[in-house]
Amino acid sequence: MFTKTGRLATALAACAAIMATSSFAAGPSGADAVKARIDHMKALGGAAKTLGDQLRSGSPDAAAVRAETAKIAAASQTMPTWFPRGSGPEAGVKTRALPVIWTDATGFAAAQKAFAAQAAKIDAAAASGDMAAVGPAMRDLGGACKACHDKYRGPET
Numbered sequence: 001m002f003t004k005t006g007r008l009a010t011a012l013a014a015c016a017a018i019m020a021t022s023s024f025a026a027g028p029s030g031a032d033a034v035k036a037r038i039d040h041m042k043a044l045g046g047a048a049k050t051l052g053d054q055l056r057s058g059s060p061d062a063a064a065v066r067a068e069t070a071k072i073a074a075a076s077q078t079m080p081t082w083f084p085r086g087s088g089p090e091a092g093v094k095t096r097a098l099p100v101i102w103t104d105a106t107g108f109a110a111a112q113k114a115f116a117a118q119a120a121k122i123d124a125a126a127a128s129g130d131m132a133a134v135g136p137a138m139r140d141l142g143g144a145c146k147a148c149h150d151k152y153r154g155p156e157t
Contacts, residue, residue, distance in 0.1 A: 030092070031092065033083075043071070048072065076120070118141040118144040125137045
């Protein structure tokens with residue numbers, strides 16, 4: 001049986017967990033956050049490349065495909081924490097993250113949610129073992145990536 005104190009502690013712990021995974025969480029800022037974000041994006045790109053290579057192989061290894069989609073799905077859940085305030089161009093380090101990420105936080109959050117939805121879709125297709133469904137899901141995932149990059153990522157300099 002929970003006491004009032006126990007329920008309050010549980011509620012506070014739940015709030016702390018939510019805040020820790022939100023864009024409001026304290027964490028690295030400035031140059032450290034930019035470096036961490038670049039590392040995360042490179043890992044995400046590596047997973048997508050490996051997945052694409054598997055799908056183009058003609059006989060994809062279902063376990064390898066599943067491993068990569070799991071990485072992508074996991075990344076999609078942490079991505080909102082990769083863009084803390086102060087990690088844009090004002091950080092004084094090279095970043096392709098455009099200021100619109102923070103001035104259009106609602107739109108950016110919607111783009112991240114769209115990516116997460118497509119990541120879940122491709123992960124579910126891979127988990128089912130239906131490799132024929134993974135290809136179309138990969139195209140949809142790429143579309144979600146492109147939609148976000150078109151608006152929120154600057155050109156390579």
